[in-house]
Amino acid sequence: MLDKSIKEIHEALKKKEIKPIDLVEEAFTRIEKNKELNAYITLNKEAAIKRAKELEEKEVSDNLLFGLPIAVKDNIVTKDLKTTCASHILENFIPIYNATVVEKIEENDMVIIGKTNMDEFAMGSSSRTSYFGAPKNPWNHNKISGGSSGGSATTIAARDVLFALGTDTGGSIRQPASYTGIVGMKPTYGRVSRYGLIAFASSLDQIGPMTRNVYENALLLNVIAGHDKKDLTSANKEKEDFTRLIGKDIKNMKIALPSYFMSDIVTEEIRSEVEKTKKLLEKSGATVDVIDMKYLDNAVTLYQIIAMGEASSNLARFDGIRYGFSIENPKNIDDLYLETRKEGFGKEVKRRIMVGSYLLSGENAKIYYNKALSIRDDMKKEFDRVFKDYDLIIGPTTTTTAYNLTDPMDDPSKSFMDDVLVIPVNMAGLPGLSLPIGFGAGHMPIGLHIIGNSFEEAKIYQLASFLEKELNLNLDARKGEENV
């Protein structure tokens, strides 16, 4: 049933041909079959079945997402359901409240199926920093799924479920979406409440939908978006329907393609797919101009400073006192902090906290952090300038397709460079989406990155749905390995 369209599933529920429990059981059967992919840290089996049965008592509303299973990234807190951030330090952490997005999912009668694997505290680009081992790419089990939302990307690409939540601080929704051939949206900063998202870099973090297609992505954003009094950075915007421009003509749309995104940092096979897409858009009546943009090549540096700085501050709360792992018999308070954090955090996280602490200490805060914020503001203005003349910006999502799980992890800069094309969007707080547009060597998916002006997610979905329909790709990864 889960292979059918969302409307077909909804009709079947309405006509009582199927019940929510059938969908939940089907999802668990698929997850069990795909266990090797390691997409989940915790399954929510008992509670999900109970919830699905409760929904039988309810009348099926017009909400297309009624009764549908959803996977949630494991850095979003779920009441009474273990939330680990893929870290030893939170290995046994049971939250006592729900994140706002989780409340919204429940209000909309969706069923949480489990918590997905990720890079520890979302720090990484391949999900290999997970304390629970990396998820595998459904297209080729020797490849990474990307990160940090690697588990969410994996479970969607494997078609275990149709909906997942990811989080994106420096590309962590879009980059794994690109590597696994799914649709991933990082909404405008402030669009979705961060209440209950375990903070990594507070001025960049954003929760967003990961799905098999564009329409379902917009539907899930409809559910999770909205102002929240519990998050002071959440934007006070009118409710809108993000599906409203889907299917609309893209004629006369003005699109910019920054030359930096097509430079030789990107592999030729990916540039060629983007080039083909550009031609298709032009043939369809849109204009695509190659433009020059300042600051794009500074984005990774800004990101390293801002993200590591904010992480060092946010992760100071893990001290072995209030929650999480704590060493036995500490000699004194310093011993408790130092040993708990030494044992509780993994290598990547420790490295980033150490550098971040240094960047924020004393005069360094001015030299690095304040300067980075100031240049980030310039970068935002540079995007503003482009959006005066253009509706959308496009480029590739990643510089390569997914690489091998066994590739070395000893280069501390590597995980940042993997996200070089997606980080500018977090810097400017803009919405960005990755859409599958083709395949590279070994039939590994290639993604197009579509960037919109602040709060113009609907326009991104308009272009994405147009391309999705025109390209009509077979994105079913279950045939992945046969395709190699």
Add this chain to the structure above:
Amino acid sequence: MKEKLTKEEVLHVAHLARIKVDEQEIEKYQVELKQLLNDVDKIKEVEGYDEERMIAPWTENTTPREDISGEMLNPKEVLKNAPRHSGNYIEVPIVISEEA
């Protein structure tokens, strides 16, 4: 020869982060932390820093919360996740030494 931090620099940074570093880890951190610090040093080459500028760009569309008390978490629930607690208190090792 790779660029390195000194051993003392690594220990200073680890102290700031309140993370214990073993003798055998120091050498690795000397190289890895130096590489990341070289990365972030690139910011020094970027022009256009204005110290006076407002540096919190995310103020659009946000509204301050009213200053009224709201729902609170239940202390019993909160303590469930504390590794050491007693009654309504979280236990910590002695912070001020007895001699002081």
